[in-house]
Amino acid sequence: MATRYESKTAEPRQQARWAAADAFSVSNEDTGRPKYYVLEMFPYPSGNIHMGHARNYVMGDVVARHKRAQGFDVLHPMGWDAFGMPAENAAMERGVHPGDWTWSNIATMRDQLKLLGLSLDWSREFATCDPTYYGKQQAWFLELYKRGLVYRKDGVVNWDPVDNTVLANEQVIDGRGWRSGALVEKRKLNQWFLRITQYADDLIDGLSELEGRWPDKVRLMQENWIGRSKGLQMKWAFAADAAPAGHDAVEVYTTRPDTLFGASFVGLAPDHPISKQLAEADPRVAAFVAECRKGGASQAEIEQAEKIGWDTGLKVVHPFTGAEVPVWIANFILSEYGTGAVFACPAHDQRDLDFARKYDLPVIPVVRPEGAGDDFAVANEAYTGPGSLFHSDFLNGLDIDTAKAEAIARIEAAGQGEAKTIYRLRDWGVSRQRYWGCPIPIIHCEACGPVAVPSEQLPVELPKDLTFDVPGNPLDRHPTWKHVSCPTCGGEARRETDTLDTFVDSSWYFARFADPKADAPINKAAASKWLPVDQYIGGVEHAVLHLLYARFITRALSDAGLMDVKEPFAGLFTQGMVVHETYYEGLEPSGKPRWVEPSDVRIETVDGQRVATRLSTGAPLTIGDIEKMSKSKKNVVAPQDIIEAYGVDAGRLFVLSDSPPERDVQWSAGGVEGASRFVQRVWTEFDGFDPEAAANADVDASLIRETHKTIKAVSEGVEGFRFNSAIAKLYAFLATLRQHDKAGGEAKKTALSTMARLIAPFTPHLAEEAWARLGEDGMVLDAPWPVYDAALAADDAVTLPIQIGGKRRGEVVLPRGSDNATVEAAALANPTVQAYLAANNLSVRKVIVVPDRIVNLVAG
RNA sequence: GCGAGCGUGGCGAAACUGGUAGACGCAGCAGACUUAAAAUCUGCCGACUUCGGUCUUGCGGGUUCGACCCCCGCCGCUCGCACCA
Numbered sequence A: 001m002a003t004r005y006e007s008k009t010a011e012p013r014q015q016a017r018w019a020a021a022d023a024f025s026v027s028n029e030d031t032g033r034p035k036y037y038v039l040e041m042f043p044y045p046s047g048n049i050h051m052g053h054a055r056n057y058v059m060g061d062v063v064a065r066h067k068r069a070q071g072f073d074v075l076h077p078m079g080w081d082a083f084g085m086p087a088e089n090a091a092m093e094r095g096v097h098p099g100d101w102t103w104s105n106i107a108t109m110r111d112q113l114k115l116l117g118l119s120l121d122w123s124r125e126f127a128t129c130d131p132t133y134y135g136k137q138q139a140w141f142l143e144l145y146k147r148g149l150v151y152r153k154d155g156v157v158n159w160d161p162v163d164n165t166v167l168a169n170e171q172v173i174d175g176r177g178w179r180s181g182a183l184v185e186k187r188k189l190n191q192w193f194l195r196i197t198q199y200a201d202d203l204i205d206g207l208s209e210l211e212g213r214w215p216d217k218v219r220l221m222q223e224n225w226i227g228r229s230k231g232l233q234m235k236w237a238f239a240a241d242a243a244p245a246g247h248d249a250v251e252v253y254t255t256r257p258d259t260l261f262g263a264s265f266v267g268l269a270p271d272h273p274i275s276k277q278l279a280e281a282d283p284r285v286a287a288f289v290a291e292c293r294k295g296g297a298s299q300a301e302i303e304q305a306e307k308i309g310w311d312t313g314l315k316v317v318h319p320f321t322g323a324e325v326p327v328w329i330a331n332f333i334l335s336e337y338g339t340g341a342v343f344a345c346p347a348h349d350q351r352d353l354d355f356a357r358k359y360d361l362p363v364i365p366v367v368r369p370e371g372a373g374d375d376f377a378v379a380n381e382a383y384t385g386p387g388s389l390f391h392s393d394f395l396n397g398l399d400i401d402t403a404k405a406e407a408i409a410r411i412e413a414a415g416q417g418e419a420k421t422i423y424r425l426r427d428w429g430v431s432r433q434r435y436w437g438c439p440i441p442i443i444h445c446e447a448c449g450p451v452a453v454p455s456e457q458l459p460v461e462l463p464k465d466l467t468f469d470v471p472g473n474p475l476d477r478h479p480t481w482k483h484v485s486c487p488t489c490g491g492e493a494r495r496e497t498d499t500l501d502t503f504v505d506s507s508w509y510f511a512r513f514a515d516p517k518a519d520a521p522i523n524k525a526a527a528s529k530w531l532p533v534d535q536y537i538g539g540v541e542h543a544v545l546h547l548l549y550a551r552f553i554t555r556a557l558s559d560a561g562l563m564d565v566k567e568p569f570a571g572l573f574t575q576g577m578v579v580h581e582t583y584y585e586g587l588e589p590s591g592k593p594r595w596v597e598p599s600d601v602r603i604e605t606v607d608g609q610r611v612a613t614r615l616s617t618g619a620p621l622t623i624g625d626i627e628k629m630s631k632s633k634k635n636v637v638a639p640q641d642i643i644e645a646y647g648v649d650a651g652r653l654f655v656l657s658d659s660p661p662e663r664d665v666q667w668s669a670g671g672v673e674g675a676s677r678f679v680q681r682v683w684t685e686f687d688g689f690d691p692e693a694a695a696n697a698d699v700d701a702s703l704i705r706e707t708h709k710t711i712k713a714v715s716e717g718v719e720g721f722r723f724n725s726a727i728a729k730l731y732a733f734l735a736t737l738r739q740h741d742k743a744g745g746e747a748k749k750t751a752l753s754t755m756a757r758l759i760a761p762f763t764p765h766l767a768e769e770a771w772a773r774l775g776e777d778g779m780v781l782d783a784p785w786p787v788y789d790a791a792l793a794a795d796d797a798v799t800l801p802i803q804i805g806g807k808r809r810g811e812v813v814l815p816r817g818s819d820n821a822t823v824e825a826a827a828l829a830n831p832t833v834q835a836y837l838a839a840n841n842l843s844v845r846k847v848i849v850v851p852d853r854i855v856n857l858v859a860g
Numbered sequence B: 001g002c003g004a005g006c007g008u009g010g011c012g013a014a015a016c017u018g019g020u021a022g023a024c025g026c027a028g029c030a031g032a033c034u035u036a037a038a039a040u041c042u043g044c045c046g047a048c049u050u051c052g053g054u055c056u057u058g059c060g061g062g063u064u065c066g067a068c069c070c071c072c073g074c075c076g077c078u079c080g081c082a083c084c085a
Helices: A007-020 A051-069 A085-094 A098-114 A131-146 A196-210 A216-226 A257-262 A273-281 A283-293 A299-304 A350-359 A400-413 A524-530 A546-559 A639-646 A648-657 A669-687 A697-719 A723-739 A745-759 A764-773 A820-829 A831-839
Strands: A035-040 A073-075 A150-160 A165-167 A185-194 A228-237 A249-254 A265-268 A309-317 A324-330 A341-344 A417-423 A442-445 A449-452 A483-485 A492-495 A535-538 A572-574 A578-587 A593-595 A601-606 A609-614 A620-628 A797-804 A807-815 A844-850 A854-859
Touching: A007 A648, A007 A764, A035 A051, A035 A524, A051 A073, A051 A535, A051 A578, A051 A639, A051 A648, A051 A697, A085 A098, A131 A150, A131 A449, A131 A546, A165 A185, A196 A216, A196 A228, A196 A417, A196 A546, A216 A546, A216 A572, A228 A257, A228 A309, A228 A400, A249 A265, A249 A341, A249 A417, A257 A400, A265 A309, A265 A350, A273 A283, A273 A324, A283 A309, A283 A324, A309 A350, A324 A350, A341 A350, A400 A417, A639 A648, A639 A669, A648 A669, A648 A723, A648 A764, A669 A723, A669 A745, A669 A764, A697 A723, A697 A745, A723 A745, A745 A764, A797 A820, A797 A831, A807 A820, A807 A831, A820 A831, A820 A844, A820 A854
Parallel strands: A035 A073, A035 A535, A265 A324, A535 A572, A797 A854
Antiparallel strands: A150 A165, A150 A185, A228 A249, A228 A417, A265 A341, A309 A324, A442 A449, A442 A492, A483 A492, A578 A593, A578 A620, A601 A609, A609 A620, A797 A807, A844 A854
């Protein structure tokens, strides 16, 4: 009688074996084996491991275990992205110290994570809030400071009024703070910046090397974010005697110098220095500028906003024709982009056209599509397509690219401007007015200015004795911490009280994992062994945040000689979320649904409809949308509960089996039960295996074929990140094994041994138990990945579908590799085919044979 | 508005470079075992059908011996950027 598989005892037993063998610690010494670095985006210690984490880390674990079986030295570390606002919020709400709160969360989550049976090298674990980590960050920060990549400036910054701190451009989503969701305000502050724009070209150009190993989507998002455009920066001189004081020209930027002959006005941003100067002199201009600022901030408003303008009465001179062109102030011109001023060619730019139509300004087409005549005109839609120049003097007849080059050449020759590449990307503002972050290692001295903290004084540690009862930066309020003497002159000085954006912490942690205890920020030799990360796995939400910052910092640190790698992540996979149906029992008076937890819900099918009832009260429930698991909607399923009920392996299997990894997976109780059944059945196969049972030649041949087909399919599934397909093949292979449950001999044993090794990345505990039950040596963990043999997988006979005119009408079974003439003869002789042809009065005109696949009869 | 992606049974999905659409799982139905239920096992499970078949991958067209796959035009959904000159 077969025994039941007890995950509750088996899983801890196997985890203990791995721990006793220290199975996942990996050495920095050269072993002669190739290296493979698998990394999942490390978690913020928010309190508990949730399903999204679990899916992320299980995917990484599948890759890590598979690569190990393939003979690689696999580095698979784990750490904690431990600085951040929630810790300070907890301090304010509950009076706990952010550090205590964070470290206790880490302890909880580490235990939860260990339940998942991940092949992690825990000896390399660290948290970014540990001075042994952030002190090294301060060291390299100062290195970049020395090299001019860190600077301080007054600037208009994004201010999050809820978190009371500054945000970088990347951290403002739809005008709101990425974390708090509060509407972001503009403030003028003195801030520290990292010169990411210096790497703009390199960051774009590097993307092409990642083709194929990074999702196209992410590469494109980064490219768009950096937003490189090539164009012309040029001066439009004011007409004689008409210049405003202190200005002799308006400097504009354009990507369409080819359309210069179509210029009908020059536009200034409301914040342009000339606009401001005019506003000071004329209250009507001031009123107009104020009108432009009103409502400007939010996206929806910008979209709706009508174009408005103010004719300054000033005129500038066209560089080619000498004609006078009016200067307008317009609300749609951005002061932060380019020079904050443009020349407008309404015929070939929709915004300019909308504006020109409203204010009745000339619209002169200068590019016409192929075939259009001299009368080509635009109505209310600007022409932005390809074509050739006309109405344009010396540019007439040229195509757009040639005309651009020619216009630029003429302007440059005349000394009126030059070709220029500009970027949408701004420097990265890294100052945060918060306590729980890495202190910026700078001391401000009245006499000497900002001075780097000397290296022997690093790390600059955070003080512990603070109060969090008032808003604002607690560091700044600390009675003594900021008062220091100047390292240069010894005079009275003040520490920088801003801390670094936490995205700085996560911009180099992957390099620190190479040797987390190194004296240098990065152990160059160890980093050279392991980096780049071969497979990085995480959510798409970091496409232009973390992933861009990390690429920048890696380049900067390499240029500073701290490491030797430019591109940190050779392969990237962005995984989908874990989502769950929501349930609610009526609405609150406020109109919000009264959410009910899934554990309190029973789903039945009544008359083909899914009906939800509340278990505890029997009340009928409404089934809501399928959404990302979140506490507020109560649609959360905790990994620990699943492990308790079904075991880790069933949970691991389910999060990977139901959807492709890049897509969201919908959690369902039924789904995980199915996975749990699979675990049981696999065990039953191994447990019931009788090594003494007699072999059977026919069964052996088909088992061997299926074994090899499965090896191929599962290997390809794992390598191609199609875990769901790989798992489906494993289910199918189990069905095959079950069909031959009485079989014995070598073929059956090989099939089972292969099964154990193929399931090992997904259900490692079960695989170990099965391996041991089979009497194999050692751990399946160290067993080599099965090798596919095409010859053994090949069927002797193939079933060829017979199509007539592309529709399947019958089939014929023939030996594999039959020649076309044989196939053709067999198809034509097929009784079903003959009957069909006769019934429809058709005769065969042509026969197409795809060897071993299909035969198609063209009939008429 | 611009850019990218997606659309296949009741549901999640599969189909490798154009070659038997719906593998595998969930839900459902029927049966076996059981005093009964659960568990387990076996079978069925796209739609229509006069049981011969016919239709079927969002809609309309095209290319091809053959299209979920390639091309053109629509419709719908999701994501990213958003007055970037």
